[in-house]
Amino acid sequence: MQNQVVSREQWLEARRALLLKEKEATHLRDRVNAERLAMPWVKVDNDYVFDTPQGKKGLSDLFDGRSQLMIYHFMLGPDWEAGCPGCSFLSDHVDGALPHLNHHDVTWVAVSRAPLAKIEAYKKRMGWKFPWVSSFGSDFNFDYHVSFSPEDLAKDKVFYNFTAIEPAEAHDELPGLSSFYKNERGEIFHTYSSYARGPEELIGTLMILDRAPKGRNEEGTMDFVKRHDEYEGARKTQSRH
16 A cells, blocks of 8 residues: 655655654653663672683673673574574674774673584574674573573463563563673673563664665564575575675
8 A cells, every 4th residue: 555645845744743753752762771871780699601612701701801791692592493583683783883882892792592503503604703602501591581491481470571471472582682781890780681672773674674665564573584594595695605
């Protein structure tokens, strides 16, 4: 169904009206960002250990010499054959941001419960460069409410996105983003977490589509998304390079 076709003057009137709402949304985002920065912190006392390409590392090591750490909870379980398409979609946008984040005292790391060998194989398939480590055998994913055991899923409720949800709405792995700060004494603090559609603004493709004539053109949230090597013609294109 095509939108109404009008004169340039009528279009300008409609566009100016929408611009007022866009400015309201921008100002609201600024206020939300300020409140996010003012959130209280929680000290992290658990010494989590991760498997990395350089060997075992603690949470403190993941900061890589910087004071801020952002962890993307990537859905790739121990028995999964491939990473979540939605998490892969978001992760396609990370590598280009890494130099800017690192220069601004921020380290980005993806964490999954899959064994490191499985992570490394999928990372190679996708052609990514960002750091990605395994929390297999650690409580990290469970403590930050992005992994759920069969026992968890057998309960009446599961805690995700700061609320109790039906197990049918959950999964053994779910997505999220968590931020941490390390002070000069080496103390680590959990400053922020976001789940479900919370990290959506990190996906630049969606922000572009929101301004395209057909928008996201979806019936369900990101139902059009595939891993980038699964789109029709993708493998042929890659094979020519």
